[in-house]
Amino acid sequence: MKSTAVKEYTYKDFTSDQEVRWCPGCDDYVILRAMQKALPEMGVKKEDVVFISGIGCSSRFPYYMDTYGMHGIHGRAPAIATGVKLANPNLSVWVITGDGDSLAIGGNHFIHVLRRNIDLNIILFNNEIYGLTKGQFSPTSLVGQKTKSSPYGNTQPPFSVGELAIGAQARFFGRIGGNTPKEMTQIFIESEKFKGTSLIEILQNCPIYNDGCFTQYTGKAVREDMQLFVEHGKPMIFGKERDKGIVLNGLKLEVVTIGKNGITQEDLLVHNAKEQDPTLHQMLLRIKNPIVTGIIRSFDDLTLEERDKEQIAEEKSNSNFTKIDDLLFSGDIYEVE
Amino acid sequence: MITAKINHKPKVEVLEAVIIRFVGDSGDGMQLTGTQFSDTSAMFGNDIATFPNFPAEIRAPQGSLYGVSGFQVHIGNVEITTPGDNVDLLVAMNPAGLKTNLHAVKPGHTIIVDTDAFTKKNLKKAEYESNPLDDGSLENYRVIEVSMTSLTKEALKDVVGLDNKSIIRSKNMFALGMVYWMYDRSTDHTIKFFKKKFKSNPLIIEANTKVLNTGYYFAETMELIPNAYSISPAKMAPGTYRIIMGNTAIAWGFLAAAEKSGFELFVASYPITPASDIFNELVKHKHFGVKTLQAEDEIAAVTSAIGASFAGNLAITMTSGPGLALKGEAIGLAMIIEMPLVVVNVQRGGPSTGLPTKTEQSDLLQSLYGRNGESPVIIIAASTPANCFDFAFEAAKLTIEHMTPVILLSDGYIANGSTPWKIKSVADMPEISNNIINNAKENWHPYDRNENTLARNWAIPGTPGLEHRVGGLEKDRVSGNVSYIPENHEYMTKIRAEKIKRVQNNIPELVTEFADTGDLLVIGWGGTYGSLYTSVKQLQEEGYSNIGLAHFNYINPLPKNTEDVLKRFKKIIVCELNTGQFAKVLNINFNGFEFLQHNKIQGLPFGNNELIQKFKQLVK
Known part of the structure; x- marks a missing residue:
């Protein structure tokens, strides 16, 4: 019998011999190590792991992973990864991308890969800036943000990654700060378990061109008060004192304090990531104080490769053709003597 | 002015070859009519070549000059290699068809018209000031005037349950019936075709068969028809034949190459005229395990193919001129990572959107040079509808054997044209070798090369011990890691070019x-x-x-x-x-x-x- 046991790996097994060339202090180092630590926990064989990236700082990521990998072209990683996964559905395929790569030049592939629900994991490093081209505003930069290409302030309103993704039919969406490696590692593991396209937005600080862009949410001193980390099946509680929560008031989400105005934990919303209807997931993505992190949406659905596989099996059983010659010599053929 | 006498007495004349053109509105079914006549003639044993010529608009306004759709077929008992220039018979279903095609009719030769279509309104749309059937402008031709629409209606008056639109739409079969009689062809093949095509709609089978036969007997009975012609079968090499269009032949060539090479076939495409039919054909064959992706755009089509190739499939994408322009950057990626990839470009009139349904050979320099950097790839071109099969197979063979992208050029003319094809069995096609490495060994490097072809070895994800990274940044000559070393870049640029040059050792000499x-x-x-x-x-x-x-x-x-x-x-x-x-x-x-x-x-x-x-x- 063929052995399918996966050997015990450590993060070192996934570390390539290439020198990492990100700027000192960049969250990308945190993400890289979180990934190298998550992979041994996933039960996948090293040779079955493939990292595909586009262009940008984040897209150098595959070079640092000792797995199969391809550093592609700008914006196209989701499409390349689609081909990889359809060609060999046994592979664990990861897309590494940034806000410019996935939402500007690759916007079209980004929405379509989510719509199709192929079993891929997409890690989107959102730093609200173009880093590798040295500091131009990106599709997630804020209005008014001063950058190399917006010296008087950015006039283009930004995308909200999660809202865009869920609008494009994303079944799995998670968001996590770039400085919380433990939670990040866990989300990577969950995304691999999920059958379908998983999108994880990482709020990644760029210390050079957009330093502090998420500090109001991710800063050590504030993050417990400014982040609601949601978990499926658990009430939406946050805050240093674990005394704040979220309730639904009409068509709005409202922050409440447990113990004030007669509010108890029973009154809080319980997170249901598996709900097909994305309404509440979208509402969670719209609140700003706190922002919501964790796995916001995780709705199980058929994947594209499952649908395709089923169709191929059905066509095979319906067809009398087994070899290409059967086709070539079928239908209106005639003999010349 | 031609003064040759026109003989109106029926006689049977033996011909070597004849060229017929069917023209009408884009909704008149001229492509179907032409295809039926050419298939029937091929099965009879004639050599044939066909040329469909249709507008880019799907249903252009009725009766308009630019909405004319035509199908030309050349049949003979001699070798036929083109659909021919000027025609012996023009079947014009309306004034616009007559006006736009009259120039192609050989003087003294025959024109069949549906007189019912020569109404004031249609004449005006065709910009005729007077009716050409009355004003003597056609006196140099044998004009056979038939009120086809009325005769079709008459033939179908007893068929219960048929709507008026379906009745009028079957008038093309009246014309086909007439032409079958004139050229001594049986209606059997077409009736068989109706039974298969419309098997869920017996009424349509009955109507089309009735109109086809009515046209046939009408021609036999009426003395209007000057001649019946006979064209004996051509001398063709013995074997099993079928009629094949270039686009179908390309699709089948890839199926054959996948089976022969043992690779799974992955096909990604974005709809574009006139390449779409290659993809439309391949998606029919999921029973062979073909994986297909209709992508969100041209770039996704080519990049998903690159991904599939990286994962070990035979990966193909097809497009036409504007799509090739969009794929350019990705072809450069496949070239620098030295992966197999076939890009089919069915050329059409350019630049920009150009003439989508017309033929041209103007993407040659784009194929050669249309990428950034020094980026040579293999370029081959099919030259007949039938050899599209061979060159699709060859494109797959060369890309796998040489680990570099291949652009296969076709064009609108051979893509939509059809000829008899002496069917080749997959067993008769050449073997395809590959550069796959299955086992980790010491001192292995992703850019180790075959010393003859210079093809690099191919380690496919899923193979233990050969994990490696590729990418669009310049590669170190051995490890494939990123390298900015000046000498290495020059070396790699030259070796990638040399690799293409050495393909010369694997292709036939010019004859x-x-x-x-x-x-x-x-x-x-x-x-x-x-x-x-x-x-x-x-x-x-x-x-x-x-x-x-x-x-x-x-x-x-x-x-x-x-x-x-x-x-x-x-x-x-x-x-x-x-x-x-x-x-x-x-x-x-x-x-x-x-x-x-x-x-x-x-x-x-x-x-x-x-x-x-x-x-x-x-x-x-």
């Missing part, structure tokens, strides 16, 4: 036909083969034994013996459906030759007469 040496060498490439062959052959028959034909299927690299062939002729003329792109390529590659040019940029194939005139001028 010359009709003459090995002489006064004039006619050069062509790709889809113009039939036109050039017919013209040089005709000149040969007229006694010009000093004209040779060298037709190129391999563009990059060029065949090894190209210069030797060029040297054997006093004059060289390069004939292309562009302003001289291949002539430029030859000029760059071979010094000391004068490459004369014959070019046409009308969205149409070469005509026999224009070529013959040109060649005669050069050898007199």
Whole structure:
């Protein structure tokens, strides 16, 4: 019998011999190590792991992973990864991308890969800036943000990654700060378990061109008060004192304090990531104080490769053709003597 | 003015070949009518070539000049290599069809018209000031006036449950019935076709069969028809044949290559005219395990194919000119990571959107040079609808064996044209070797190369111990890791070019036909083969034994013996459906030759007469 046991790996097994060339202090180092630590926990064989990236700082990521990998072209990683996964559905395929790569030049592939629900994991490093081209505003930069290409302030309103993704039919969406490696590692593991396209937005600080862009949410001193980390099946509680929560008031989400105005934990919303209807997931993505992190949406659905596989099996059983010659010599053929 | 007498008495005349063109509104079913006539003739044993010519609009306004759809077929008991220039019979279903095609009818020859369509309104739409059927403007032709619409309605008056639209739509079958009688063809094949095509709708089968037969008997009974013709079967090599269109042949060539090579086939495409039918054909064959992706755009089509290739499939994408432009950057990626990839470009009139449904050969330089950086790839071109099968197979073979992208050029003319194909079994196709490495060994590197072909070895994800990274940044010559070392970049640029050059050792030499040496060498490439062959052959028959034909299927690299062939002729003329792109390529590659040019940029194939005139001028 063929052995399918996966050997015990450590993060070192996934570390390539290439020198990492990100700027000192960049969250990308945190993400890289979180990934190298998550992979041994996933039960996948090293040779079955493939990292595909586009262009940008984040897209150098595959070079640092000792797995199969391809550093592609700008914006196209989701499409390349689609081909990889359809060609060999046994592979664990990861897309590494940034806000410019996935939402500007690759916007079209980004929405379509989510719509199709192929079993891929997409890690989107959102730093609200173009880093590798040295500091131009990106599709997630804020209005008014001063950058190399917006010296008087950015006039283009930004995308909200999660809202865009869920609008494009994303079944799995998670968001996590770039400085919380433990939670990040866990989300990577969950995304691999999920059958379908998983999108994880990482709020990644760029210390050079957009330093502090998420500090109001991710800063050590504030993050417990400014982040609601949601978990499926658990009430939406946050805050240093674990005394704040979220309730639904009409068509709005409202922050409440447990113990004030007669509010108890029973009154809080319980997170249901598996709900097909994305309404509440979208509402969670719209609140700003706190922002919501964790796995916001995780709705199980058929994947594209499952649908395709089923169709191929059905066509095979319906067809009398087994070899290409059967086709070539079928239908209106005639003999010349 | 022609004064030849027109004989109105029926007689049977034996012909060598005949050219027929069916024209009407784009909704009149002219493509179906033409296809049925050509299939029936092929099954009878004639050699055939067809040329559909239709507007880009799906249902252009009825009766308009630009909405005319046509289908030309050339059948014969002799070798037929083109659909022909001027026609012996024009079947015009409306005034616009007559107006736009009259110039193509040989003087003294036959025109069949549906008189019911020659209404005031339709004449106006066709910009006729007077009715050409009455004003004497057609006196140099044999005009057969038939009220086809009324006769069709009459034939179907007893068929209960048929709506008026379906009745009128079947009038093309009346015309086909008439033509079947005139050329001594059986209606059996077409009736069989109705039964299969409309098997869920017996009423439509009944109606079409009835109208087809009515047309047939009408022609037999009416003395209007001047002649019945007989064309005996052609002498063709024994074997099993079918009629095949170029696009279908390309699709099947890839199926054959996948089976032969043992690779799974992955096909990704974005709809574009006239390439779409290759994809439309391949998606029918999921039962062979073909994986298909209709992508969100041209770039996703090519990049998903690159991903599939990286994961070990035989990956194909197909497009037409504008799509090739969009795929350019990704082809460069496949080239630098040295992965197999086939890109089919079915050329159409350009630039920009150009003439989507018309033929042209103007993407040659785009294929050669349309990428950033030094980015040579293999380029081959099919030259007949039938050999599209062979060149699709060849494209797959070359890309797998040489680990570099292949661009396969076709064009609208051979893509939609059809000819008889002596079917090849997959067993008769050449073997395809590969560069896959299955086992980790010490000192293995992703960029280790085959010392003959320089193809790098191919380690596919899922293979333990061979984990490695590739990418669009310049690669170290051995490890494939990123390298900015100046000498390495120059080395890699040169070795990637040298790898393409060495493909010469794996492709056939250039052959010359009709003459090995002489006064004039006619050069062509790709889809113009039939036109050039017919013209040089005709000149040969007229006694010009000093004209040779060298037709190129391999563009990059060029065949090894190209210069030797060029040297054997006093004059060289390069004939292309562009302003001289291949002539430029030859000029760059071979010094000391004068490459004369014959070019046409009308969205149409070469005509026999224009070529013959040109060649005669050069050898007199």
